[in-house]
Amino acid sequence: MPASDAAPTLDDVARLADVSTATVSRCLNDPGKLTQTTREKVQAAIAELGYTPNFAARSMAAKRTFTIGAIIPTMENAIFARGLQAFQEELDRRGYTLLVSSTAYRADAEEKQIRNLVARGADGLLVIGHDRDPAIYDYLRQQRVPVLVTWSYDETAPAPSIGFDNRAAMRQFAQNVLASGHRRISMISSMSEQNDRARMRIEGVRDAMSAHGLDPSTLALIEVPYTFDDGAGAFLKLMQQDPKPSIVLCGSDVLAVGAIRGARQLGMRVPQDISITGFDDIELAQVTHPELTTVHVPHHEMGRLAAQELVAMIEDKREGISQRLDTTIIERASVAPCRSPTA
Amino acid sequence: MPASDAAPTLDDVARLADVSTATVSRCLNDPGKLTQTTREKVQAAIAELGYTPNFAARSMAAKRTFTIGAIIPTMENAIFARGLQAFQEELDRRGYTLLVSSTAYRADAEEKQIRNLVARGADGLLVIGHDRDPAIYDYLRQQRVPVLVTWSYDETAPAPSIGFDNRAAMRQFAQNVLASGHRRISMISSMSEQNDRARMRIEGVRDAMSAHGLDPSTLALIEVPYTFDDGAGAFLKLMQQDPKPSIVLCGSDVLAVGAIRGARQLGMRVPQDISITGFDDIELAQVTHPELTTVHVPHHEMGRLAAQELVAMIEDKREGISQRLDTTIIERASVAPCRSPTA
DNA sequence: TTGTAGGCGTTATCAG
C-alpha cells in the first residue's frame, strides 16, 4: 500500500469505503446507526488507512472535546499523584481524557493555565482548593465551563467541592496531640496565602490550642514552600527558639520528612527528643524512619468521586453537588507522649 | 458591559474594533505588521471582550499547535518529575506548552497516548527510552511528527536520543562495588520487558561481574514494578536465598528505598548487615536513612537539552541530533565495604 | 439507513 503523503482524513476513508463522509463520521461516533455491512466496510477502510480523527476539527464541529483539565499546584512530589491517578482512571472509563498542568503554587500561573485549558476546549476543570480570584469563577461561568474544587470542602464557596474539612481534620489531630501531654507546639506549614488548605490546617491547630486553654497566638509557625529542603530548613529554625517545642506539626508529609532529616542533622532522635507529624498520608509516610504519624486523606476516593461528579455536571448540564469526605488519624511511630509538658 | 451569551470570537473583536478579522489575527500573531493606531484599537477591543483565541480553530487553520506531548511511564513517583519540569520550563521560554500523559509502564497504553497526542496536533513528542514497536516510529514518520527519546542514549536506535548510557553507568557503578570487596551481588530491577533502561542497567551489572571473573548468570535478580512496596517485597524474597547477598543493587531509588524498608522489617541494619544502592538520585535519596549511594542522572540538563533539540527539530525541520550526557556516582551512606567477600 | 451541505473560528494567500 502506497504511503500517502499526509495524514488521511475522513474524506479519504469515505472514498475508500465508497460511502459519504457522514457515514464514516457516524461509524466513529454512533456505530449502532449503521448496517453491519457498511460498518464493517468503513472499519476496514479506517484500518487500512491507519486513520485517526483530527482532534481540532472534531472539537470545532462538535463543540465538545471530551477532555477535562486539572490544574494542580505541583507534580514534584506525590501529594496529588494518587488522587489524580484515580481521577484519570474514572475519566478513562467514561471516555474522557485528562490534561494536567501544574502551577508551582503560583496564583498567576494558575489563571494562565485555566485560560489555556478553556481555550483548548476543556469540557470541565478540576482545581485544588477554593482560594482564587473571584474573577476566575466569573470567567468560567461566562464561558460555561464547569469547575469542581477538590482537596477542600466548603459549602459556602462559589464553586462546588468534593473534599474534606482541612480545619476540622487538623483540629482533631492537634487535640489528640495535646491530650497526650504536648504543650510546646510548633508548626511548619506551606505558604498559606492563596492556599486555603494550608490556612485551614493552621487554624485547626489554633482551634485545638484554644480549646485547651492555650493562647493560639503563641503557636510557633513557619511558612515555607513545599520541598524536603524547605521542611528541613524550617525545622532547624524552629529548634533555635528558646523553649524548644516538644512537637512539630507539619502541614504535609513532605515537609515532615524534611523535618525528620533536619532532626537527624541536629542529632535529635525522633520521637524520643522531638515528635514530628505529617498530613496527607502519602506512601512516603511509611518508608521514612520513623514511620510518620499523620492524617490520612482519602486520595483515591476523592479522585474517583470528583471525576464522577464533574462528568455528571457536564453531561447533565447541572450545578455541582458538594460532598464532604472523612479523614482519619494514622498513628505510627513519629510521635511520643510528652513527659515534661511544662515549658 | 453586557455579558455576551457565548465566548467572543475573532469576528466580535473585529466588529468592535471596526477592522477585518485578518487584522485582528495579525494583531495576535504578528503585531509588528500593524500601525500602532490600529494595533491599540484592536487590543482595546480584545481586552473589553475578554477574548481568548479558540485553540481548535487556530490549530486547524495554522496546522500548528505550539504544543508538545510527553509520554512518561508514571507520575506516581518523582523519577521523571524533575527532568520534565526543566523540559517544561525551556518549552515555556520558547512559546510552547507541554501536554503530559503517563502509561503506568504499559506499552499498549503508550501507543494509545501517542496516537492521542498526535491526533491532538502535538508538534513534537518526547518519549522515555527506545523500546517500542517499530510500527510506532513508522506511524510517527508518516504523520511527520518529530520524536525525541530521552533517559537513554543509543545512536543506533531508530529515533534520536538525548540521554545517558544506562549500561555503562551501571557497569561502572557495579565495578566500584566489586572493587570494594562485594561478591554476593544481587539486584532488584523494574520489569525489563519493553524497558531498555532497566535492561541495560541489568546488563551493566553483568558486564562488571564478567570483568571481575564472576559468572554473570549467577546474579540473583528479581524484577518487579516500580513502587516502594515492590522494592520491599523483592528485598524480602532476596534475603531468603541461601548465601545471602552482601549487597543489593536496585534499578531505581524508589526500589532502593523500598528495599531499605524491607531491611528494617527484617531487623537488618543498612549498611552494616547489608548494603543497598539506588539509581537516579532523586531527592528521596537524601531524605531516606541511611542516605542512598546512587547514580546521579542529570535530570535538569537532560530536560532542558531535550526541549531545545525537539524545538529545533520542529522549527528547522531537520533530523534530531543525539547527545550523550554523563552520569556520576554519588557515594553516600548505604554501602559498606564487604569484609567477608567469600560466598 | 445513508447522503448533502452548511458551519465551527482561525490563518494565509492574494489583491488593493
Add this chain to the structure above:
DNA sequence: CTGATAACGCCTACAA
C-alpha cells in the same frame, strides 16, 4: 498596511 476569501477536517441537521 489592510481587507476579502478560501481552506482546515469534521459534525449534524435536513433531506432522500
